[in-house]
Amino acid sequence: MTKVSKEMSPEQVRDSKIYLDWSLTQEEYELIVATLDRLPNFTETGIFSGMWSEHVSYKKSKPILKKFWSQNERVLQGPGEGAGILDIGDGQAVVFKAESHNHPSFVEPYEGAATGIGGILRDIFSMGAQPIAALDSLRFGELNNPRTRHLVDGIIAGIAGYGNAIGIPTVGGEIAFDDVYAGNPLVNVMAVGLMEKTAMQVGQAKGVGNSVIYVGAKTGRDGINGASFASAEFSSTHESDRSAVQVGDPFLEKLVMDTTLQAVREYADIIVGIQDMGAAGLLSSSSEMASKAGQGMTLNLDLVPQRETNMTPYELMLSESQERMLFVVKRGEEQAIIDLFETNDLDAVIIGEVTDNEQFILEFDGEIVADVPIDFLTHAPKQDLPMAVPARIKELSSKQYLPDMSDLKKTVLSLIAQPTIASKAALFRHFDSMVRADTVIKPGGDAALIRVRGTQKALAMTTDVNARYLYLDPLKGAQMAVAEAARNIVATGALPIGITDGLNFGSPDNPEVYYELDQAVSGINIMAKQLNTPIISGNVSLYNETDGRAIYPTPMIGMVGLLEDVTKATTIDFKNAGDVIYLIGETEASFNGSEIQKMQTGSIGGQLFDIDPTAELKSQRLVLEGIDQKLFASVHDLSEGGLIVSLLESSFAGNLSFQVTTNWLSHYLFSETPSRFLVSVPADKMSYFEELGGQYVTKLGLVTSDDDWQITTATETLAGSRAETKKIYQESISWQLKA
Amino acid sequence: MRAAVISFPGSNCDFDMLYALQDFGVDAQIISAKTNDLTNFDAIFLPGGFSYGDYLRTGAIARFSPIMSAVTQAANEGKIIVGICNGFQILTEAGLLPGQLLMNKNPGFICDEVLLTIANPDTAYTNTYNANEKILIPIAHGEGNYYADEATLDQLENNHQVVFRYADNPNGSARDIAGIMNEQGNVFGMMPHPERAVDPITGNIDGQGFFKSILSAILTKVTA
Numbered sequence: 006m007t008k009v010s011k012e013m014s015p016e017q018v019r020d021s022k023i024y025l026d027w028s029l030t031q032e033e034y035e036l037i038v039a040t041l042d043r044l045p046n047f048t049e050t051g052i053f054s055g056m057w058s059e060h061v062s063y064k065k066s067k068p069i070l071k072k073f074w075s076q077n078e079r080v081l082q083g084p085g086e087g088a089g090i091l092d093i094g095d096g097q098a099v100v101f102k103a104e105s106h107n108h109p110s111f112v113e114p115y116e117g118a119a120t121g122i123g124g125i126l127r128d129i130f131s132m133g134a135q136p137i138a139a140l141d142s143l144r145f146g147e148l149n150n151p152r153t154r155h156l157v158d159g160i161i162a163g164i165a166g167y168g169n170a171i172g173i174p175t176v177g178g179e180i181a182f183d184d185v186y187a188g189n190p191l192v193n194v195m196a197v198g199l200m201e202k203t204a205m206q207v208g209q210a211k212g213v214g215n216s217v218i219y220v221g222a223k224t225g226r227d228g229i230n231g232a233s234f235a236s237a238e239f240s241s242t243h244e245s246d247r248s249a250v251q252v253g254d255p256f257l258e259k260l261v262m263d264t265t266l267q268a269v270r271e272y273a274d275i276i277v278g279i280q281d282m283g284a285a286g287l288l289s290s291s292s293e294m295a296s297k298a299g300q301g302m303t304l305n306l307d308l309v310p311q312r313e314t315n316m317t318p319y320e321l322m323l324s325e326s327q328e329r330m331l332f333v334v335k336r337g338e339e340q341a342i343i344d345l346f347e348t349n350d351l352d353a354v355i356i357g358e359v360t361d362n363e364q365f366i367l368e369f370d371g372e373i374v375a376d377v378p379i380d381f382l383t384h385a386p387k388q389d390l391p392m393a394v395p396a397r398i399k400e401l402s403s404k405q406y407l408p409d410m411s412d413l414k415k416t417v418l419s420l421i422a423q424p425t426i427a428s429k430a431a432l433f434r435h436f437d438s439m440v441r442a443d444t445v446i447k448p449g450g451d452a453a454l455i456r457v458r459g460t461q462k463a464l465a466m467t468t469d470v471n472a473r474y475l476y477l478d479p480l481k482g483a484q485m486a487v488a489e490a491a492r493n494i495v496a497t498g499a500l501p502i503g504i505t506d507g508l509n510f511g512s513p514d515n516p517e518v519y520y521e522l523d524q525a526v527s528g529i530n531i532m533a534k535q536l537n538t539p540i541i542s543g544n545v546s547l548y549n550e551t552d553g554r555a556i557y558p559t560p561m562i563g564m565v566g567l568l569e570d571v572t573k574a575t576t577i578d579f580k581n582a583g584d585v586i587y588l589i590g591e592t593e594a595s596f597n598g599s600e601i602q603k604m605q606t607g608s609i610g611g612q613l614f615d616i617d618p619t620a621e622l623k624s625q626r627l628v629l630e631g632i633d634q635k636l637f638a639s640v641h642d643l644s645e646g647g648l649i650v651s652l653l654e655s656s657f658a659g660n661l662s663f664q665v666t667t668n669w670l671s672h673y674l675f676s677e678t679p680s681r682f683l684v685s686v687p688a689d690k691m692s693y694f695e696e697l698g699g700q701y702v703t704k705l706g707l708v709t710s711d712d713d714w715q716i717t718t719a720t721e722t723l724a725g726s727r728a729e730t731k732k733i734y735q736e737s738i739s740w741q742l743k744a
Numbered sequence: 745m746r747a748a749v750i751s752f753p754g755s756n757c758d759f760d761m762l763y764a765l766q767d768f769g770v771d772a773q774i775i776s777a778k779t780n781d782l783t784n785f786d787a788i789f790l791p792g793g794f795s796y797g798d799y800l801r802t803g804a805i806a807r808f809s810p811i812m813s814a815v816t817q818a819a820n821e822g823k824i825i826v827g828i829c830n831g832f833q834i835l836t837e838a839g840l841l842p843g844q845l846l847m848n849k850n851p852g853f854i855c856d857e858v859l860l861t862i863a864n865p866d867t868a869y870t871n872t873y874n875a876n877e878k879i880l881i882p883i884a885h886g887e888g889n890y891y892a893d894e895a896t897l898d899q900l901e902n903n904h905q906v907v908f909r910y911a912d913n914p915n916g917s918a919r920d921i922a923g924i925m926n927e928q929g930n931v932f933g934m935m936p937h938p939e940r941a942v943d944p945i946t947g948n949i950d951g952q953g954f955f956k957s958i959l960s961a962i963l964t965k966v967t968a
Contacts, residue, residue: 170794172756256797437884442760
């Protein structure tokens with residue numbers, strides 16, 4: 006009896022309907038039967054389920070995703086490859102992408118988060134780029150939930166365990182807390198790489214007869230069909246999915262990374278294509294490489310390096326074991342690549358070849374165990390799904406929330422202790438943010454800034470989204486996410502140049518969720534075009550629901566900016582007593598969806614306030630102009646919590662206080678009107694700046710060396726000890742984690 | 745001065761150290777831990793990282809690398825040997841420095857910038873700093889809690905082998921020890937990362953004195 010004959014027969018697959026457990030629909034199965042003109046066997050059914058999962062095929066989101074604007078003068082590579090690439094001049098390019106690891110991180114927080122870092126780094130170096138930084142965008146339930154504290158600990162430790170060991174600095178990101186994420190935390194990671202334009206690699210298998218070389222870790226049974234796992238909803242009664250989580254080895258990944266980059270440097274002429282093995286492992290990497298090149302491929306699975314015995318073709322193809330890459334190399338030249346990897350103690354084995362028959366053929370134990378048309382396999386039937394405006398949005402009141410100002414001091418102190426506002430330094434300090442010695446602005450600023458060694462340039466990077474805004478209005482909220490990310494970048498002095506996204510949504514089968522996705526993509530597009538930041542890569546994570554409850558629509562925006570002269574880098578901290586503080590931009594009553602509404606009422610509601618793309622661009626241009634002319638001692642954007650929070654953060658970071666007077670009513674201190682910045686200007690540059698800014702800037706007061714900060718509004722004067730307030734801001738998260 | 749920066753599989757601060765040395769005009773190069781000859785070098789640097797993944801005990805596998813016999817020979821010849829972070833852990837594992845680096849008192853990796861006090865300004869690593877001067881140097885480790893028995897600690901103190909101390913102990917190290925040298929003074933290890941504090945653009949140059957000290961010590965030795 007051969008090994009494969011022990012598996013279910015094609016008839017048993019049909020009769021047991023096991024494909025339904027693998028997230029294939031009945032219609033899809035029937036289409037496969039009709040197209041093959043026979044019943045698919047067990048292995049074939051398995052590979053269709055992997056390739057046609059939403060996580061790999063984007064069959065449900067693609068009709069929306071194709072609307073993304075992704076072309077401008079800088080774009081060298083848009084969506085469709087491992088990562089997007091932008092030209093940054095001088096023959097160099099920046100490569101970046103985001104990825105989600107939400108489901109694995111909930112089941113197994115440490116490994117789920119760790120392998121998220123590993124996967125996104127492979128996306129970067131498979132393009133031929135040296136990863137230079139990683140960022141994390143994390144969402145958790147409220148900290149008073151013990152399960153949340155367990156998830157925070159595990160996920161932070163996992164990111165640290167992997168990122169620190171591989172030696173790529175984790176330089177930024179953001180963390181927010183809301184009850185909607187309690188049963189479905191979000192772990193989005195973004196990685197940024199740098200390359201010479203000439204080193205660009207693509208994941209294509211061109212050239213009939215060329216060899217397919219498997220490189221890196223051996224294949225085990227971890228993460229079998231993880232892509233289908235990631236494409237289904239959770240239920241609290243079903244927690245036995247642990248085997249669908251992969252286990253990471255950062256040491257091995259570092260060897261794979263360094264050797265892959267060495268191969269790109271030394272053997273560019275014989276390497277045809279490189280692809281990492283991510284979702285759906287060997288299956289998707291091999292079939293997609295061939296399909297993109299319009300070729301077929303034959304693999305002999307007996308040759309795949311294995312670390313467990315008796316693995317079946319299904320397991321070998323669907324395993325998501327980490328730290329593996331697939332190379333396509335010119336026929337006859339393979340030995341150079343094999344020798345290079347072996348020098349670094351890594352497996353490199355020829356497992357197949359590129360063919361001209363456009364079939365995907367798998368051999369195992371002397372039999373052909375799969376033989377399917379490759380284009381059919383790699384192009385899942387699209388699904389146009391119905392949309393509906395969520396009932397909750399139709400019912401929103403048009404009135405803005407009016408904050409309760411009965412105790413202003415108490416309100417301010419409570420606000421800065423809110424987990425979403427308070428300093429995340431206690432969490433971020435577990436990440437090595439300085440390895441590679443290029444980090445100019447470390448976590449805690451508006452955006453991270455990484456110097457490009459050997460040039461005057463630096464790259465700014467950030468992740469951002471306020472999902473509460475999207476919950477109230479996905480179209481405007483998505484515009485605000487892009488605008489806010491761009492303000493982070495601009496505050497360092499860098500010009501925003503491009504976007505990667507991590508679209509985290511509930512089940513697309515729910516018309517209201519599908520509507521949210523559609524609106525969010527439209528919103529991202531509107532602001533991206535306004536700011537000339539094309540969307541060059543991204544990731545979609547759907548089915549973020551537990552027990553039928555969806556998360557807020559959370560399209561994480563990862564943005565990169567270019568600063569031509571790193572010596573002009575600007576930070577958020579007040580620098581000198583006597584500098585003059587200004588607000589850039591106009592302030593309105595913007596409270597629906599705000600932090601103060603959430604804090605004071607326990608929920609958010611009402612129609613979201615507006616964002617004006619023209620005002621946004623105007624503010625950003627003014628800041629960039631001012632930084633270029635060296636007018637500012639500090640720049641900080643305004644976001645959650647409004648002006649008061651930005652003032653305090655600049656004060657804490659610089660260990661200086663402020664004395665500010667405004668004719669506003671007190672509650673405007675908490676308004677979250679977009680398109681605003683807080684800047685401090687040395688006195689001798691004041692008049693020049695006022696002329697430049699005109700009506701668009703408002704003088705607020707002075708930076709002081711006093712122990713107390715002070716604000717006077719139209720109705721009252723509020724003062725506080727800087728040391729005391731700073732302590733609350735810095736220690737709040739630690740206290741709540743220990744509580 | 746010719747310097748070797750040893751690259752163990754899993755080292756990740758090897759290039760940071762190389763660039764820092766090159767910034768000071770040192771003729772430095774990366775040397776693989778799989779080789780075993782350091783005769784052409786005046787100073788040897790063991791950089792930070794996670795050698796062999798540090799899955800067993802930090803530095804425990806790296807100490808068996810082929811290069812370590814050459815490092816020991818160079819130490820015996822009186823050459824300067826510097827271990828930073830994981831390099832310090834490897835030197836203690838190899839028995840070239842006393843003591844051991846344990847898990848941080850509060851378990852978990854910490855990345856921060858901390859104040860160090862110059863405990864001994866008359867060393868090859870600190871001669872450009874003043875006694876008790878405080879410098880700000882980055883740390884990035886999960887196992888930096890220096891441990892030795894009381895007798896060894898007393899001996900380190902009496903011989904002035906403690907080179908740097910933490911002003912505000914971040915990891916539970918005995919007697920706030922951040923860096924030590926051997927009795928001869930030519931083998932040195934510290935957990936903090938001076939190579940991350942040399943370039944003004946990164947906002948901290950307090951580590952420059954460390955490299956200037958080593959250069960001056962080697963120059964003095966060569967001319968003497």
